[in-house]
Amino acid sequence: MFERPRSGERAVLVRLGLGAPVDPEDLQEFTQLALSAGATPVATVTGRRDRPDPRYFMGSGKAEELRAAAAAAEADVILVDHALSPSQERNLEKLIERRVLDRNGLILDIFAQRARSAEGHVEVELAQLKHIASRLVRGWTHLERQKGGIGLRGPGETQLESDRRIIGQRVKVLTKRLEKIKQQRDTGRQQRAEIPVPSLALVGYTNAGKSTLFNALAGTDAYVADQLFATLDPTVRRITLPGGTPIVVADTVGFIRELPHELVAAFQSTLTEARAATLLVHVVDASNPRRDEQIAQVDSVLADIGAGDIPQLLVYNKIDRLETAARVDRDANGRATAVWISARERLGLPLLISAVAERLARFARRARLRVPASAGALRSRLYAAHAVRAESSTEDGSLELSVELPDLELLVLARTAGVQILEVQGPEMPCTPEGAYLQSSALRAIK
Numbered sequence: 001m002f003e004r005p006r007s008g009e010r011a012v013l014v015r016l017g018l019g020a021p022v023d024p025e026d027l028q029e030f031t032q033l034a035l036s037a038g039a040t041p042v043a044t045v046t047g048r049r050d051r052p053d054p055r056y057f058m059g060s061g062k063a064e065e066l067r068a069a070a071a072a073a074e075a076d077v078i079l080v081d082h083a084l085s086p087s088q089e090r091n092l093e094k095l096i097e098r099r100v101l102d103r104n105g106l107i108l109d110i111f112a113q114r115a116r117s118a119e120g121h122v123e124v125e126l127a128q129l130k131h132i133a134s135r136l137v138r139g140w141t142h143l144e145r146q147k148g149g150i151g152l153r154g155p156g157e158t159q160l161e162s163d164r165r166i167i168g169q170r171v172k173v174l175t176k177r178l179e180k181i182k183q184q185r186d187t188g189r190q191q192r193a194e195i196p197v198p199s200l201a202l203v204g205y206t207n208a209g210k211s212t213l214f215n216a217l218a219g220t221d222a223y224v225a226d227q228l229f230a231t232l233d234p235t236v237r238r239i240t241l242p243g244g245t246p247i248v249v250a251d252t253v254g255f256i257r258e259l260p261h262e263l264v265a266a267f268q269s270t271l272t273e274a275r276a277a278t279l280l281v282h283v284v285d286a287s288n289p290r291r292d293e294q295i296a297q298v299d300s301v302l303a304d305i306g307a308g309d310i311p312q313l314l315v316y317n318k319i320d321r322l323e324t325a326a327r328v329d330r331d332a333n334g335r336a337t338a339v340w341i342s343a344r345e346r347l348g349l350p351l352l353i354s355a356v357a358e359r360l361a362r363f364a365r366r367a368r369l370r371v372p373a374s375a376g377a378l379r380s381r382l383y384a385a386h387a388v389r390a391e392s393s394t395e396d397g398s399l400e401l402s403v404e405l406p407d408l409e410l411l412v413l414a415r416t417a418g419v420q421i422l423e424v425q426g427p428e429m430p431c432t433p434e435g436a437y438l439q440s441s442a443l444r445a446i447k
Helices: 024-036 060-072 087-097 103-114 119-133 159-194 209-219 261-266 291-304 349-361 378-386 409-416 441-447
Strands: 011-019 042-047 077-080 100-101 199-204 235-240 246-249 279-283 312-317 326-329 336-340 363-373 390-392 400-406 420-425
Touching: 011 024, 011 060, 024 042, 024 103, 042 060, 042 409, 060 087, 087 100, 100 103, 100 159, 103 119, 159 400, 199 209, 209 235, 209 246, 209 279, 209 312, 209 349, 279 349, 312 349, 312 400, 312 409, 326 349, 336 349, 378 390, 378 400, 400 409, 409 420
Parallel strands: 011 042, 011 077, 077 100, 199 246, 199 279, 279 312, 312 336
Antiparallel strands: 235 246, 326 336, 363 400, 363 420, 390 400
């Protein structure tokens, strides 16, 4: 058996067109993935098939061609831009005598390199173990005893069984650890929610410029690089919009086509920043000819993680490559639906900020509250969030506050002890506490 290298540098890339010729854009993206993993592509093998071959995924002739290309280029690893079954991966490794890594394994390797936080490390290791578990093969059997003899009867435990047991135990440990980290993150999120502040989550295809935009909005120096998955761990910052309205902005991991299911499952806690957002800012590389495809891929992943129904504002980034002026696109009702900017050149950022403020205002309602005089902490939080528009005292010493808050925050206040909502008005129609608004399913869910 050949020695599996810890990290393969010289790589042969494989991409087959199934039922159609190989798309050059797909091959270019896979090349970027290989470069992001630290590999040096030394050869490329392409082809076309109607359907995958059960043995090698590719035909036997193409497999021999791949073997010859790997030998000629002195490659260390074979990178296949498809999801291989465990048997297909093993058969190719046995034939070519080099390590074979499919698309899912390559993305997992990149994530392992990019993880910085404790949560990121746990999530990546959990995803890798679940991926590896299906690829264990029968190895040496240090405890197996098939021969007769005193003390040697019985099958014992094979190395394969031992590996599966160890992986299973490790998965349980990591799952518990991830649950604890999730609880800690939820606690931090709940503490932020005590001050009613709307939140934005920057989402989008990998390398669309989310981190560059995040730095431009938040004035931070988050890591930025022209590579896939440069940012893995989420970063959260609080900023203030013109007019004094504070918001929380979160930079999240980028998505990609055919994102491994192991990662989507493992990164549920990290992606909660997207699920809990008031508004999703969907960043798109406007210069990419396949931007519509990428938008669809991101929307698909958002639906998978339960964020498909959250309102979105499209941001077409990198307009400096198109020589296009910054602008705001609106629908038939005059609502801002897309903003064209260049985060790197800081073009159109005022338009984006105005569009965000406009969209967030649509979530807010004006309300008149009565709170007891002893609710000083609640009053301070509302003032800190710049939500109070007017205040007056009543004869019994309680306070009446006129506030402007998103629906969900008003629903939270409606269940707060001592708080009485006297009137609610929204951009579309006024309503009273007796109306359906405060008796909505959202309020029942909170209760």
